[in-house]
Amino acid sequence: MSVFPDEIMTSDGHKLALREIDPADMLDLIEAAGSAVNGASASAWLGYAEMICSVCAIDNVPVQMPVTKEEIRELGRRIGNKGILALQPIFDVDSDEGVVDTAKN
Numbered sequence: 001m002s003v004f005p006d007e008i009m010t011s012d013g014h015k016l017a018l019r020e021i022d023p024a025d026m027l028d029l030i031e032a033a034g035s036a037v038n039g040a041s042a043s044a045w046l047g048y049a050e051m052i053c054s055v056c057a058i059d060n061v062p063v064q065m066p067v068t069k070e071e072i073r074e075l076g077r078r079i080g081n082k083g084i085l086a087l088q089p090i091f092d093v094d095s096d097e098g099v100v101d102t103a104k105n
Contacts, residue, residue, distance in 0.1 A: 005090065010082040017057035021050050025065065029053060032068050051087045052076045
């Protein structure tokens with residue numbers, strides 16, 4: 001990954017503070033994923049989970065690192081579509097397939 005920004009703005013004006021996911025965080029994501037990492041969509045699921053879990057604050061309100069699939073989903077809902085669109089260029093997400101290409105630890 002090249003330069004990882006400390007924060008980004010969404011098109012609707014929300015500020016997302018970011019943290020770079022480290023190897024220990026990635027292991028936690030894999031554990032939280034459970035059976036989701038066994039299927040054909042494992043790479044896409046982990047890529048989106050990594051992108052979502054990189055958010056550590058929304059509009060200056062801290063968010064904790066999710067530890068379950070449901071917490072990851074809930075944070076994804078809070079980030080919303082415009083937040084995901086703002087995150088995608090940082091993670092080089094192929095918008096046709098929804099797969100993170102270069103955000104590997």
